[in-house]
Amino acid sequence: MTARQLAVDPAPVRPGEQGTAQTQPLGLGAVQLGDGFWAARQLVNRGAIAQGHERLFAAGNLDNLAMAAGRRPAGKYRGPVFMDSDVYKWLEAVAWECARKPSDELRNQFDEVAGLVADAQQTDGYLNSFVQVTDAQRYADLAFGHELYCYGHLFQAAVAARRALGEERLWAVALAAADHVVATFDGGGNNGVPGHPLVEMALVELGRESGERAYAEMARTFVARRGHNSLSGHGRKPSYFSDRVPVRESATVEGHAVRAMYLAAGATDVVLEGLDDTDAGYLAALGAQWGHMVDTKMYLTGGLGARWDGEAFGDPYELPPDVAYCETCAAIGSVQWSWRMLLATGEVRYADLIERTLYNGMLAGVSQSGDKYFYVNALQLRGDASSDDHRHPAHGRLGWFDVACCPPNIMRTIASLASYVATEDGDGLQLHQYAAGTIAARGGEIQLRIATEYPWNETIAIEVEQAADLEWELTLRIPEWCGAATVAVNGEPMPVEPGYWRSSRVWQTGDQVVVSLPLPVRFTTGHSRVDAVRGCVAIERGPLVYCVEQVDLADMAVDDIELRAVHEAQWRPDLLGGVRAIDLEVPLPAVAVPYCAWANRGTQPMRVWLPAESFLAESRG
């Protein structure tokens, strides 16, 4: 680990020191993932990012910008109005990836595209290739125009590039655009509300990085304007936009799931900055909304959004596995919200959900090859399901989409994954996610090495490679699903309770902390109000949700299985690149594999929730 890396330590979220954050993220400089589950995903993700430029060219995103920049003759704009956002998300992914592991090729692509974006920007800071190419009116349709949404992704990309690469060109574009937004929507008399949230958290982050308070204030204003039934259109009512009830007064999440998550993350960022009206009551309201979501509107995978209609949350306990929407972007938005709630509160439940969502709801959204994506992450695919909508899982993962929000969202999330692993505060270091690698805190005074084959195996060995010569607290998350965790320090067993395990001492170089998170196969039943999974069992092991695919069932349709017996997990190096698989009797022999790995042997019928009425009756009796 070099001094440069530690000095920079790029991360997507960096709460201001004057704010209310309980703890601060460690970034890609401080946390480096070594060989293991996530590092393997980052490797294929790097390949996908390298293909991104070509994807954006083929889909027309870059041509749209080139026309806006006057580099190409005027022509037909291609794709939906928010095509620019895919470019920005990809730029953000490139930035994180280059921080993780430099690449001249990626950096050159970044500079080329950043130059294109800069050239497309108009002199007053306005930038939107759709409006510019089609000569549409600016901000004419805030509900569905997505101009502010695109700015949000621009700002996030610019922050990433500045933090990760010291980049200045996209940064200048972002500042000019942000000034235009503030001039238009704060001072300029436009009291509009962005139909698709995102700009809120992006403005806060831009404010953190630039020191310009007006950006966070603009974010606060956008959040405060929401919830007064001003948004509608295309048959969508205010609830679709999370615009029915002010954020602070909401008791739940509703409407379009991605919109709801991005808004909630932005509102939490506003709270983290300690802006007006952001007292403890506001944070408690967000926590209650989060809790209501997790208790009543979330799938076992962390997936969000029960309905295709409006890509939306359903009513409480409306959680059908087959027609689940569970957009990949909603899972990512959930991680972003939970991460900010964790920083604001230090509560373990947020880190628990991040783990569940990353391993299941998010990761199922990308193929093991790293370059094919699900838009929709259902928990069941029926044998006779059909759809002429290419988002439907029956079509398998695809390389790109007409609406291509998910692929570059996956790219940027996996590239920046190390920044969701650990935090530090005045007391010490908190380890929220377990992955092999190294972690530095206090500017490098503290260094840990993590060795683990998690989530396949239960042992996490943490070695203090460098210790500050003073007392500090090591905090380790004991996952909510683990009832039998043990922690030993230098061989000595320590008391362990659910939640965070903490030990404050003058740690010595060479100290060994061994966490054991036993990984028996677990059986999960749904809440009694979740009608869609009554009489069913889901199989989990550690953070992984399992499923049954047709290919592992010789003579029976997945649609007709009934669980009778479950055996222990076995390491199967031959299967899906190496997974722990679980033999079942349904009643014919079958194999359960991790849900995140489904649809990598062809797209086929699959179930997470297994009918198990007699199995359940026996386990009750």
Add this chain to the structure above:
Amino acid sequence: MTARQLAVDPAPVRPGEQGTAQTQPLGLGAVQLGDGFWAARQLVNRGAIAQGHERLFAAGNLDNLAMAAGRRPAGKYRGPVFMDSDVYKWLEAVAWECARKPSDELRNQFDEVAGLVADAQQTDGYLNSFVQVTDAQRYADLAFGHELYCYGHLFQAAVAARRALGEERLWAVALAAADHVVATFDGGGNNGVPGHPLVEMALVELGRESGERAYAEMARTFVARRGHNSLSGHGRKPSYFSDRVPVRESATVEGHAVRAMYLAAGATDVVLEGLDDTDAGYLAALGAQWGHMVDTKMYLTGGLGARWDGEAFGDPYELPPDVAYCETCAAIGSVQWSWRMLLATGEVRYADLIERTLYNGMLAGVSQSGDKYFYVNALQLRGDASSDDHRHPAHGRLGWFDVACCPPNIMRTIASLASYVATEDGDGLQLHQYAAGTIAARGGEIQLRIATEYPWNETIAIEVEQAADLEWELTLRIPEWCGAATVAVNGEPMPVEPGYWRSSRVWQTGDQVVVSLPLPVRFTTGHSRVDAVRGCVAIERGPLVYCVEQVDLADMAVDDIELRAVHEAQWRPDLLGGVRAIDLEVPLPAVAVPYCAWANRGTQPMRVWLPAESFLAESRG
């Protein structure tokens, strides 16, 4: 019964004698409903029809036509593009209602509105108030423009008025419009396909009534053009329009449920007319599609359409009770299709489904007061369900809708209900539905009187009031749900088998046939592939599906009930105007009431499918 009534005998469907119909409907002249379940509904329906004119005025439908007719100054068109269709459906309802029981007031309203419609028609026969008032281009958007759909309702109204009232003015409008359609879409070079089917069956009927073969040929052409992926728009793919696969090649129904039902009914009408390509194979294909729908895509109530998204059929076995769409119009379309299939085949299954749908999926769509409507007929309303969509059952039945297709559809269906009761053929008379009243066949040579309190009580007493002096066959439907039916002729028990009971003899005036359809409480479980109702039981009695409403549960949420015991049905004159109710233990005491009567004591949580895991385990063990 007067000679005039028999000479006219109006009915919505009158297959041509040169066609392939196995049997012919008896109409509103031949079948008269007496005091009983349906007569009571017809009484309140008459009141709703009388309010219809005011509804159409208030919603703007009549003003739209007045502007098109030049009777009002040009102004803003109001409502969706298919506002005219509501007017035509109401006119049809008025016609049937006046045939059922004359009314000067209704007849005057009819004439006034028919005059308005006639004045709005353009000289070349074109008629569409949206296009005329907004100066839009004719037939510019066949997928969503609904011009042909509106014609369809015009034709049906005109046929009804001519058959029921001998009306000629609307009839002339319909003929002129139909000639315009044929000139445009057959001879005129427009090879388009109507986005919303309906005109097909309406053209066939217009052809039957007018004797003009070109109309039925136009219908045949429209059906044949469908299924070649030519329809799309507003994000909807061809499957939404039943345009993915040609009708004859389809193995199932899919997409927008109302569109699918109206198309299937139209295709069946084409087969009934014996037009080209309409051989036995075509009829068999329609029968297979119908069977697949009933087996895999239909709710217990006969409700159709599992999805709000696209108001559409889901995949096979995707039948969630809570988010069921089950549009009232889809239930009505299903009755229309089944009726035509019954005429084409004489198979009892179609009459069975008509009964199930009328008593449940259709009837739940209207309040007991007759003037408030559900658009969506879910089989469950959660306690914490919320929606800002006024179609959602949480809003209760409403007097009218922005898209008001359902209310006048209910009106015309209930007014013409007598025409779905019985048919006649060369052998005799077939009784498909049981209701108190009188039935005449062979132009009045045969007359029956039916006395029954069905569906509350099991006895149906049929008296031959007039008998032709020759042998003829009496056919009586034994419902599929009835395993213990008995039939006695003049006190002598007869052998009974499932399906149709038939007896051919020289019936004598005064002969008594007593059908007994025992009505024990039945428990129904879902197909094992219907995940949404696993571990649940539905309660049925005779043709009625039952449900539990919150008001009948003192200290427990309907969301949390679990069925433990069921008692026999009791007549409760005090409840809901008089119903047989069923006492339950869930485990607290509760009462099940007919689903068709729900939401008449306030809109409240309700379930048809009752969680019953231990109840089921005991009944298995």
